[in-house]
Amino acid sequence: MTPDFPSDRHVQRRVTVLCFLLYLALGLARYNYSACLSALLSTEPFSRAAAGFIGTVSFFAFALGTALSGFVADRMSPRRLVFAALLVSALSNLAFYFTRSYAVMLVVWAINGLSHGPAFSCVMRLLSACYPRERVTGASIAVQCAFFIGMGLAYAVSALLIRLCSWREAFLAAAIACAAFAVVWNAGLRCADRYTDAQQAEAVRGGAPAPAAPPAWKLVCGAGLALVPLALAVQGILRDGVTAWGPAYVGDLFHLDASLAVAASMVIPFISIVGIFAADLVRRVLRGNELTTAGVFFVCSGTMLCVLLFTTGKSLALSLLLLAVSTACMSATNAMLLNALPLQFGAYGRTGALSAVFNTAVYTGSGLSTCGIGLFVTALGWRATNVLWLLLAALAAAACLLSARRWQRCKAERGWS
Numbered sequence: 001m002t003p004d005f006p007s008d009r010h011v012q013r014r015v016t017v018l019c020f021l022l023y024l025a026l027g028l029a030r031y032n033y034s035a036c037l038s039a040l041l042s043t044e045p046f047s048r049a050a051a052g053f054i055g056t057v058s059f060f061a062f063a064l065g066t067a068l069s070g071f072v073a074d075r076m077s078p079r080r081l082v083f084a085a086l087l088v089s090a091l092s093n094l095a096f097y098f099t100r101s102y103a104v105m106l107v108v109w110a111i112n113g114l115s116h117g118p119a120f121s122c123v124m125r126l127l128s129a130c131y132p133r134e135r136v137t138g139a140s141i142a143v144q145c146a147f148f149i150g151m152g153l154a155y156a157v158s159a160l161l162i163r164l165c166s167w168r169e170a171f172l173a174a175a176i177a178c179a180a181f182a183v184v185w186n187a188g189l190r191c192a193d194r195y196t197d198a199q200q201a202e203a204v205r206g207g208a209p210a211p212a213a214p215p216a217w218k219l220v221c222g223a224g225l226a227l228v229p230l231a232l233a234v235q236g237i238l239r240d241g242v243t244a245w246g247p248a249y250v251g252d253l254f255h256l257d258a259s260l261a262v263a264a265s266m267v268i269p270f271i272s273i274v275g276i277f278a279a280d281l282v283r284r285v286l287r288g289n290e291l292t293t294a295g296v297f298f299v300c301s302g303t304m305l306c307v308l309l310f311t312t313g314k315s316l317a318l319s320l321l322l323l324a325v326s327t328a329c330m331s332a333t334n335a336m337l338l339n340a341l342p343l344q345f346g347a348y349g350r351t352g353a354l355s356a357v358f359n360t361a362v363y364t365g366s367g368l369s370t371c372g373i374g375l376f377v378t379a380l381g382w383r384a385t386n387v388l389w390l391l392l393a394a395l396a397a398a399a400c401l402l403s404a405r406r407w408q409r410c411k412a413e414r415g416w417s
Contacts, residue, residue, distance in 0.1 A: 015130045016139045018188050019123045020146040022082065025181040026119055027150020028157060029089045029174040033058070033096075033109060034240070035158035036167035043167070046102065052374030054106050058113035059240065059367030065117020067360040078122035079189040086182035088115035093175035097168050121355045124342055128351040140339045141276055148272040148331060219345055219354060224406030227399040229361035231294065232337055234396035236365025238301060238389055239330035241373050242323055249323070249382060253313045275328030279335040290336040291407045295400035297336075301329035302393035309386045326389075333396075338362060344411075 033055060041051055069081060092112035099105055127139050158170040220226060275297070283293040304326040311318055342354040376385050 012130050012139070014188060015126050016142055018185060019126060019139075019143045021181060022086075022119065022123065022185060023143060023146035024150040024153060025086065025177050026089070026116055027147060027152075028154045029093050029112065029178050030058075030062075030116055031151045031154035032093070032158050032170040032174050035155045036162065036170050039158075039162045039167040044102075048374040048378050050102065052372075054109050056367045056372075057106055058109045059236075059363050059369075061110040061113035062116050063360045063363035063367060065114040066120065066356050066363060067117075069118035069121055069356065072118075078118075078126050079186060081118040082122050083182055083186045085115045085118050086178045086185060088112075090175045090178035090182065093171045093178065097171040097175065120359050121353075124339075124351050124355040128343055136343050137280070137340070140343060141280065141335070144276045144331070144335055144339055145273050148270065148276075151272075152270045220357060223410045224403050225291075225341065227403045228291070228337055228341070229358065231298070231333070231396040231399040232358055232361040233365035233368075234298075234392045234399075235330050235333050235337070236362040236367075237369040237372075237392055238396075239327060239334070239362075240366035241369035241389070242327050242330075249319075253319070253382065254316045271324035272328045272331040275331035276335045278328070279332035282332075283336065283340075287408070288411070289404055289408050290340045291400045291404035294333040294336040295397045295404065297329040297332040298393050298397035298400060301326045301333075302390055302397065304329070305386060305390045305393060309383065309390065312383055312386065333400075334362075337400075 037051060037055070040046065041048065044051075072081070089112050092108045092115060095108040096105060096112070099108065123143060127136055127143070131139055154170075154174075157173055158167065161167070161169040161173065220228070279293055279297065282296060283290060286292045286296070304322045308319060308322040308326070311322070313319075338355070338358050342351050342358060345351060345354050373385060376388060
């Protein structure tokens, strides 16, 4: 084992478990707004567009936070960055719980989105540093599962609290969870900091040459990945658009109250976990090409959305299944484009930067979807929105498949599996 990676399995397990739990806490503190959207609309004097705008601002703030922090994550301690992010998120959720002002909600939820920016880049940097490239996939899959479990947890807790109390208690629960986990994270990752410092000192003493580290945009363009941010933006629109507006969709079409609509939609994030494992299986069948794999799943998502278009309002169970499978396909594309690709560049020390570039594209799309879908539904209805989702899936599939051959050639030239 080279000094670039720790051989201590205890440190690796601890980092993986803490990153897994981090995504549970952050999912509860970010997707509670999406889960509570129907209930908020039924109790607050907001239009769909106004409520969606809060989510849009949050997603754009998250994209900004990711863009800024991803480059910092390669140079600063992930432990300190994430610790600060958890505390800010806790305070933001607490402020959202207490406020009755739309303007204050808008500001504090933007701050919440901004605070979540460092998380993904820090997690990717930790996994890249703690595992060799041939073993990092398993840890990455576990953390990806945690993302969707955290999303599902947000829906489950929100549905329960809406039924027992009100939608506001979902934000109080998230604030408590983030504050408590911040303490656990800070204490638990101290050993990883010491281990990484020892590795760096050993590398310096041994005179290990560091590989050239070109800017992230040069790596992206040189590897044939220039169209990937476009595909990721579409993925953000489809994944978070369906997640945020799924309860409203089934509530409107099947006349469910807010808590039942949220509970019914809770299945969507959990089925998404299946997409992660399906992506890894399909990638192996397709000779390890992440872009071809992502293109296949965008086509599959489009197929589900096409069936949904022709069965609108006919069956609650069928609609939920189609939405869930479509979102599972987005989790598969996420696994390929947002997780597998940046980890390939760990030797350049640019995992955090590439994660920032790609994640910024995802959440730019997410920001456009949350408000944009609200406006689209208000103006043209759910059927037209379904057509838009279908067209976007086709666009993203084309972007991935057009780039797949060059990416495979790049991997072969660099000896990547």
